[in-house]
Amino acid sequence: MTAKTGKNIQRLRIAIQFLFVFLFFYLLFQSGYSRTESFSYTDYFFYFDPLIFLVNFISTGKIISLFLLSLIPLFLTLLFGRFFCGWVCPFGAINQFFSWIFRKSKKEKKEVNRPLLKLKYIVLIIILVATVFGTQLAGWLDPFSILTRSASTAINPASNYLLEESLKTGAQDKGIISKAVKPAYDFARKNILTQRQRVYSQSVFIGLLFLFLIVMNLYKRRFFCNYLCPLGALYGLVSRIGFFKLKTNPACISCNACSRNCTYNGSPFKDYMKSECLTCFNCTTDCPKDAVDVCLELPKKANRTTIDIGRRKMIGSSVIGLVVASLPKTIIEAKTKVVHRFTRPPGSVKEKEFLSRCIRCGQCMQVCPTNYIQPALTEAGIEGLWTPVLNAHSGYCEYECNKCTQVCPTNAIEKLTLPQKKEFKIGTAVIDRNRCYTYADGYNCAVCEEHCPVPTKAIRFREVDTWNHRGKLVKVKQIYVLPKLCIGCGICENVCPRSDAPGIICTSEEEAREFQL
Amino acid sequence: MKRRDFLKNSALLTSALCLPGAIDAVQPAKSSPTPSPAGPLVVKVEGESPYNITKKAVETLGGMKKFISKQDVVMIKPNIGWNRSVEQAANTNPEVVKALVEMAYNAGAKKVIVMDNPCHKAEDTYKRSGIEAAAKAAGADVRYADDNRLVVHDFKGESLTRWQVYRDFLEVDKFINVPILKHHGSSGITIAMKNLYGILGGERGKLHRDMGLGIADLAYGFKSHLVLVDAYRILLRNGPTGGRVSDVEFKKTVIASSSIFDADVVAADLFGLNPTQVEFIQAAADKKMGIPDISKINIKSLKI
Numbered sequence: 135m136t137a138k139t140g141k142n143i144q145r146l147r148i149a150i151q152f153l154f155v156f157l158f159f160y161l162l163f164q165s166g167y168s169r170t171e172s173f174s175y176t177d178y179f180f181y182f183d184p185l186i187f188l189v190n191f192i193s194t195g196k197i198i199s200l201f202l203l204s205l206i207p208l209f210l211t212l213l214f215g216r217f218f219c220g221w222v223c224p225f226g227a228i229n230q231f232f233s234w235i236f237r238k239s240k241k242e243k244k245e246v247n248r249p250l251l252k253l254k255y256i257v258l259i260i261i262l263v264a265t266v267f268g269t270q271l272a273g274w275l276d277p278f279s280i281l282t283r284s285a286s287t288a289i290n291p292a293s294n295y296l297l298e299e300s301l302k303t304g305a306q307d308k309g310i311i312s313k314a315v316k317p318a319y320d321f322a323r324k325n326i327l328t329q330r331q332r333v334y335s336q337s338v339f340i341g342l343l344f345l346f347l348i349v350m351n352l353y354k355r356r357f358f359c360n361y362l363c364p365l366g367a368l369y370g371l372v373s374r375i376g377f378f379k380l381k382t383n384p385a386c387i388s389c390n391a392c393s394r395n396c397t398y399n400g401s402p403f404k405d406y407m408k409s410e411c412l413t414c415f416n417c418t419t420d421c422p423k424d425a426v427d428v429c430l431e432l433p434k435k436a437n438r439t440t441i442d443i444g445r446r447k448m449i450g451s452s453v454i455g456l457v458v459a460s461l462p463k464t465i466i467e468a469k470t471k472v473v474h475r476f477t478r479p480p481g482s483v484k485e486k487e488f489l490s491r492c493i494r495c496g497q498c499m500q501v502c503p504t505n506y507i508q509p510a511l512t513e514a515g516i517e518g519l520w521t522p523v524l525n526a527h528s529g530y531c532e533y534e535c536n537k538c539t540q541v542c543p544t545n546a547i548e549k550l551t552l553p554q555k556k557e558f559k560i561g562t563a564v565i566d567r568n569r570c571y572t573y574a575d576g577y578n579c580a581v582c583e584e585h586c587p588v589p590t591k592a593i594r595f596r597e598v599d600t601w602n603h604r605g606k607l608v609k610v611k612q613i614y615v616l617p618k619l620c621i622g623c624g625i626c627e628n629v630c631p632r633s634d635a636p637g638i639i640c641t642s643e644e645e646a647r648e649f650q651l
Numbered sequence: 652m653k654r655r656d657f658l659k660n661s662a663l664l665t666s667a668l669c670l671p672g673a674i675d676a677v678q679p680a681k682s683s684p685t686p687s688p689a690g691p692l693v694v695k696v697e698g699e700s701p702y703n704i705t706k707k708a709v710e711t712l713g714g715m716k717k718f719i720s721k722q723d724v725v726m727i728k729p730n731i732g733w734n735r736s737v738e739q740a741a742n743t744n745p746e747v748v749k750a751l752v753e754m755a756y757n758a759g760a761k762k763v764i765v766m767d768n769p770c771h772k773a774e775d776t777y778k779r780s781g782i783e784a785a786a787k788a789a790g791a792d793v794r795y796a797d798d799n800r801l802v803v804h805d806f807k808g809e810s811l812t813r814w815q816v817y818r819d820f821l822e823v824d825k826f827i828n829v830p831i832l833k834h835h836g837s838s839g840i841t842i843a844m845k846n847l848y849g850i851l852g853g854e855r856g857k858l859h860r861d862m863g864l865g866i867a868d869l870a871y872g873f874k875s876h877l878v879l880v881d882a883y884r885i886l887l888r889n890g891p892t893g894g895r896v897s898d899v900e901f902k903k904t905v906i907a908s909s910s911i912f913d914a915d916v917v918a919a920d921l922f923g924l925n926p927t928q929v930e931f932i933q934a935a936a937d938k939k940m941g942i943p944d945i946s947k948i949n950i951k952s953l954k955i
Contacts, residue, residue, distance in 0.1 A: 532772065533894075534734050534775070535775075578861070585892065594836075
């Protein structure tokens with residue numbers, strides 16, 4: 135292949151990568167911040183993810199038909215190698231971009247790091263073994279999960295904050311700057327910025343982890359893709375038995391220039407590994423003699439040019455998988471009701487099932503219009519890290535919305551129509567009589583009653599004689615909850631005017647999913 | 652000094668005083684309505700089209716030109732509180748808002764703003780209520796309540812004193828109050844005086860403590876130049892959110908007046924309540940804003 139052809143293929147690849155990154159963020163942006171009711175779903179990316187398909191099938195025994203789409207890239211991998219990692223994956227593209235930004239001097243010689251390359255296969259084995267034993271780990275390292283979660287709960291809110299603050303400061307300037315910035319601010323206010331700054335309980339944690347993965351590209355090119363990504367490992371295993379291969383022809387002068395920009399520091403000349411080649415075609419552009427060729431050939435018996443993690447590591451990682459799978463099942467939250475103080479989005483399945491289905495992608499958090507859905511830290515036990523929990527400090531469940539039930543790719547939150555969602559009992563509101571103004575202080579209040587969206591009002595009040603905070607006997611409209619009518623939407627807790635802690639809280643009491651079979 | 656000049660000056664003063672982002676106190680632009688013996692005219696129009704009865708009501712009252720001068724910036728404040736549709740009667744009818752925007756422009760208004768601080772997410776309420784589309788079609792500047800534009804205003808009331816108000820409401824020349832008549836749990840009903848809650852920001856829930864007096868203070872301290880109560884559909888029960896169409900009744904009426912008190916008294920009567928039983932009307936009567944007696948009000952009823 136000539137360097138010119140290689141250059142063209144490389145350009146095409148970069149264009150396609152940009153396209154997918156744009157598409158990914160466009161869909162994500164649309165789904166979350168769209169002011170229209172019809173919105174595009176971002177989860178179509180997930181349906182092309184065979185790893186999620188596999189773990190979801192193992193843990194539920196069911197096939198979500200849309201996931202059959204993920205077989206397409208899997209079969210194409212047989213023909214074209216890990217094209218998905220090199221050309222399609224938006225997180226891969228981002229890593230590639232930063233590897234390019236962080237690129238070092240051309241003279242530097244880099245060697246293939248075999249032990250590190252094995253790591254992602256070990257990760258894959260751990261994930262699969264743990265999945266068989268009922269613990270879902272895939273979401274923490276799946277590239278789409280990482281990117282969607284980080285973008286929803288950290289990157290987007292942070293960018294929104296920075297954009298708003300900088301434009302606002304500029305627009306408030308008294309002089310010439312304001313003239314230029316004011317129109318930009320007004321435009322952004324209308325079209326880009328969220329009306330209220332979105333907040334997430336784990337944005338620092340998730341954001342720093344994302345930053346860490348990006349910065350690791352300084353250490354090794356496409357660090358995450360080569361050494362950690364379980365999806366990459368899966369594609370690697372498939373491409374081993376595939377037909378695609380890069381090869382040097384007799385014109386090769388053994389200069390090893392082809393290793394210069396190779397993503398895994400290999401080259402078609404030395405240490406070529408089908409399973410590690412991301413088909414980026416950088417090598418073809420670096421070859422001075424046009425000596426790199428693509429060849430499609432039947433896979434031969436494995437030789438030293440493939441990664442072999444060996445029997446010991448295979449067994450070792452399986453054991454780790456077993457340990458990782460079993461320990462979270464033996465902590466107190468797994469058996470007691472302590473863990474059930476929190477509530478899950480409407481349509482969520484039973485807790486045990488939920489934990490095995492949820493891939494922590496954070497799409498539900500992204501689409502929630504009121505910012506009600508938050509990533510958990512320890513609320514749902516250690517296993518529930520970053521699973522969606524509801525937090526009435528930041529929002530409430532909008533009565534006329536069912537967005538979160540539409541986006542879950544793995545049906546941890548099952549699809550509900552709007553009428554179904556309106557009936558779905560997320561939990562129940564419970565009055566804290568030591569805090570509620572109408573009980574504790576003898577004030578009229580009933581803000582929760584006013585906001586209760588149930589058409590017949592699940593929160594009502596009755597006029598009673600009570601002693602107020604001055605010790606006077608007064609008539610007060612004391613509120614009460616009708617648990618059978620309450621859907622646990624949390625707006626009462628959200629709007630409670632008490633500053634320290636709400637006088638009414640929504641708990642998982644009587645939640646509908648508890649009674650599912 | 653004319654009221655208009657005073658408003659303009661105080662707006663200028665506000666912007667001069669308020670450093671970016673800071674919340675600053677401003678002088679109130681208040682003028683307390685004093686009831687004349689005959690009382691201001693209240694027009695009640697019944698008819699099939701919300702759009703037509705609105706136009707008729709304002710015309711009967713003397714036309715929009717009576718309330719708006721040329722080059723005025725006009726604020727129309729409907730109730731856009733809830734993410735509910737027109738049929739559920741939790742928000743002002745969009746046709747009513749549209750008619751008012753058109754009339755204001757025809758009367759020579761420089762700019763007509765439509766704005767509220769809703770209880771639900773503004774993007775949703777503006778859209779589902781149909782008001783955003785209707786007002787924009789008529790050429791209005793439909794604004795969201797922006798917390799960056801909050802200033803502290805002293806209402807100098809007995810219960811309500813200093814509170815955060817969106818600057819947009821203080822900076823306009825004329826204020827048109829367009830509530831929907833509906834049931835409300837803790838205040839009994841909500842009409843024009845209660846609709847003024849929408850100009851406030853901050854933790855409004857805390858005002859529920861002394862609601863009747865607070866609402867009266869608000870109406871006393873903030874002038875509505877024209878009040879038009881939408882009673883085309885009224886929500887009889889489970890307000891202010893509602894939701895069931897079976898709780899909604901067609902009255903096909905609008906009530907217009909220059910007096911917020913008289914409009915509320917007539918509306919409460921239409922709702923089927925004795926105005927004196929409504930806490931905030933009684934509180935406003937105690938502040939000498941008017942007489943809560945339907946027989947003492949100068950009402951003109953029409954049917955088209």
